Amino acid sequence: MNGETLVEVQGLTKHFPVKQGVFARGKQVVHAVEDVSLTVRRGETLGIVGESGCGKSTTARLIVRLLEPTGGKVVFDGRDITHTSQRALRPVRQEMQMIFQDPYSSLNPRKSIGQIIAEPFKIHHTEKDARTRVRELLERVGLSPEHYNRYPHEFSGGQRQRIGVARALALQPKLIVCDEPVSALDVSVQAQILNLLKGLQREFHLTFVFISHDLSVIRQVSDRIAVMYLGRVVELADSELLYEHPRHPYTAALLSAVPKPETNGGGYGRRRIILGGDLPSPVDPPQACIFHTRCPRMKPGHCDVDAPQLRKFDGDHVAACHYPVEKWPISEDELRRRPGVETGVD
Amino acid sequence: MLIYIARRLVWTLVVIFVVVLITFVVFFKLPAGDPALRFAGRSPTTAELALIRHRLHLDKPFYTEFGYFVKNFFTGDSNGWPGLGYSYEGDIPVLQEIEQRAPRTLFLIAGAGIIWLIFGVAIGVTSAVKRRSIVDRVAMGFALFGISAPVFWLGLMSLFIFWKELHWTGGSGYVPLTQNPAAFFSHLILPWIVLALLFMAVYARLTRGNLLETLGEDYIRTARAKGLSERAVIFRHGLRASLTPIATIFPLDLAQLVGGAVITETVFNLQGLGWLAVNSVFTQDLPTVLGVVLLGAVCVALANLVADILYAFLDPRVRYA
């Protein structure tokens, strides 16, 4: 990893209009992604983690320009592709690929595996001897070249994801965006795919953007991690720094909520931050700090008035919080402290 | 909910306007030749043609002509509301002709509709509950028969058997309800059943399919897990969800029969609206054809409105969206 930038995203924003019928085209929008800035360095894996509706998948699609941003800028390998037309994007497309969560629904059931993987060659007219190349790819992702003429339904979930990986690799891209690639798989198979991705990264010097809701998966694969909440990046840091000492209370809550097998059984002895209430609506996100409605460290008159900017901590560690977590793991009292949000639990 | 209804209402008016526009273009502008000649019937005199040109404003520019056409339709003409013009072939206002025919068609549709809705749903539910049993197979075999048997053949066969041979029912033709209620029913019972049969078959299959799909849903398992009786599970939870789509296609099916029950009306000689339309085509009575077409289209648009409102009423997810 040489630290050179491959993707740079500045102030990235995406609003989706709320559909309200023919005669009432309202001005309400879903704030899916709001002012996200980050860089992806060559050869690294940037993890983006967050719960459903936090905008992580939208961010991924904006980066590879499957969606057009409402605001901000996307620079890929020195080229500004923020508003490039789909036609003009085609040469760039070869260099960035995507792997999806549900391998089955992203594979055409009427085409054989060979045809599916050879497809990118045809679209981009680069390889003449597609067949040989496809066989090589199949072998590299742990499938047998004999699978060339089989159809997607004949494969298990893990094998289908291998097919998805092979297809993404076909054009030797620089960047692969993986959107929840292992969420639909059983744990034993999940590890196979994670190892495969890791091996491929080393071999082909790939850069990954890895989207997941699973904090343990993210930790295994990522060099750096961005934590998203309600469309914004609330914390961004080197993987180890983030897990050793999360600064943002939301990250802390996420980390503490993950059940761990090392607890040795026996129930609820472990301390965890239980967040109150529900995720606010992205149509009408909270003012000031977006997390203040659920934050255990919320200070009235400050957090609900003044929006925190991303602040630097040690190294590249940044977090957007007025009252960041000073010590990790935090004390019992602090764990149970709660803002004026009712949950009924307890 | 009120906003929703208002929105659908406005939308319906727009649709009706577009329908009127298309009808106008199809009848007046698309065919080559003199529209007056077409509207005049079979053997017009020069004086008649001049009168028609004047009445239909054919002598004015396109937009004025259309303006009068729309104005007449929505606000009525000298013959009453809605303004549908004058039939030169029959020498009678089209509206009057339609008023005379409409009750026949409406009684036919209403009776058939009640029959097919009740029996179609009942057969569908029985079939779904007793899936893969003899009952199911017989019911679905019957449904296939209902869908594939031609109406004219069914009509003639039923007339032959129940009227000619068995003397159980009245024959063809129509007897007004006010004149002789017994004869009214006796003459309509066969057309009702024949017309209902096709829809009954469709509704039975639809109900069966919907109910089977619903019974596979997770919330049905929840209902069972609560300890509800199988009866409550199927009728309260299963049917509630699977009848919603049926309730919303029902008004549409009724509406399209307003001008569309041609074969039934012809076979049983009921002389309703569908019969009128087809008959007018044969006699080249274009104003009448135009009138029935407009009326039928407006009925479908209104039925659409009813279906939309019904749907919102039945499904809270639409209501609160």
Add this chain to the structure above:
Amino acid sequence: MSEAGSGATLLEVRDLSVRFRTRDGVVQAVSNLSYTLRRGETLGIVGESGSGKSVSNLATMGLLNRSYTDITGEILFEGTDVLKLRQEQMRRIRGKDIAMIFQDPFASLHPMYRVGKQLAEAVLAHEDVSRDAAWNRAVELLEAVGIPNARARARDYPHQFSGGMRQRVMIAMALVHNPDVLIADEPTTALDVTVQAQILELIDRVKREFDCGVILITHDLGVVAETASHVLVMYAGRPMEYGPAQEIFTGAQHPYTWGLLESMPTVEKRLEILVPIEGSPPSLLHPPSGCPFHPRCKYRFEPCDGERPPLFRLPDGHLDACYLPPERKRELWTKRIGAELGVT
């Protein structure tokens, strides 16, 4: 399986086998499964998709369609074999003495009835009270599971609730008649991790307050570690290992359990490489001979594909279906797996 436990035996499953007759053949969904649930216990049943963990509990609830399912063995609930009960008798137990929560809270509630009505219906299914009384009980239960503003929310429809709130409603529904056994089938799989924490805590509180036995079905060993007092590991419809949670997490005996533990990524540390279980789970139409795990097992040797291994009895109520000699396992655990996981 009957070893040291706290309360009275609630549920005893003996030699349960479930077979589905399908067009492609007979699916051997569950085979020779036995376990016991006591009052105050949380039994975690762990397995991957197709392991039979859900099917065995649907059998307990009487929710399998018997027209194409063959069930053998016994499921004793307080001494009565529920498999022998007639429909109506089973209905009276379902939702009253044994209640169940399902995986997908988005699909498990009827979209067209108010939440309060669905709860009231559960009340009326087993109790002869007025509609008003049932409604009030519904509101009380919604309050009890932590739905804010319960009286007003009871009049809402399911789509107006978030996933976590819907799962709370499902839990409230299961609690209507203070059941003895609460079966939770992947109750948090569809939920976000912070919401998962809320729901797991709620289930645990419910177990203590209502003094019932809980069966928690999950694929997530982390969830089990945090909530279960006992663990049953299933693979290909068969029990692989059973024991007190403490035993399983500090001294797992079965190579499949090891595989699960090793292949699971953890938030605690970054592993250089994850150790996956190679291959994929077997087809239940044609399960392998002998130990169903042997085709994927790193430690297989001669006897593994022959006779099916029985459950070997170990100290502390620990049961294990593997032919490897205990000394060899202890060695493997302490030298490799345990060390890798940082447990000894």
